[in-house]
Every structure is written in structure tokens, then in C-alpha cells.
Amino acid sequence: MATVSTPPIDHAKSIFADLGYTVSGDGEEFRAERKWRVVRVTAVTDSDDTPDDGDLRCFVAWDEQASELRNRLRRADPEYEWAVIGVEDGGDYEVLRAPPSPASAV
Structure with missing residues (x-):
């Protein structure tokens, strides 16, 4: 079982690198860039704090x-647009997407 108090930083960087993103930054938040897209990635534990700004998170x-x-x-x-990736201790993961915005349904 994963250590709940330690965010899955290494898994997060590995996932984005495997998807072809260039990963930069240290700590629990980093940038993942590919083509025109820049995603701010945050590895989290059980904190209630979520950022208030950004475009893609x-x-x-x-x-x-x-x-x-x-x-x-x-x-x-x-x-901002967001997604959550749930990571298992072995490295497998599942992407939990945000619900579609009303504007995108038009």
C-alpha cells in the first residue's frame, strides 16, 4: 500500500514523461509541456487545498x-480545466476527468 502522507511525485513525473511531455520543476508541483500544451501538475495527498488559478491542471x-x-x-x-490521476503503488494509474463544462456542450 502507498504511503498516504507522501505525494506520488515520482509517479506523476514518470506518467507525464512516458506520455511525451517535457517535465520541469521540483517539489510537489511541476510543469509538463508538449507542443502548445502546458499542464501544471500537482502531486497531492489528503490536503483540502487546491489552487485557484491556471488554465490546465x-x-x-x-x-x-x-x-x-x-x-x-x-x-x-x-x-481551470482539470483532471485527476489516481496512482497505485505499483505504478498503474487511472485518469478521472472533470465533468464537461456547459460551454463545451454547445
């Missing part, structure tokens, strides 16, 4: 915390 959490994080983000309804 991805939160990477341990699998057992990912659904709750997605629910918190849905309730907060931030202005």
Missing part, C-alpha cells in the same frame, strides 16, 4: 484518495 494522488479529490474539485468548480 492535473492532480496526481494515490488511488485511494483520487475519487474524493475529484469530488472536492467538482464542488469547488474551479475556473
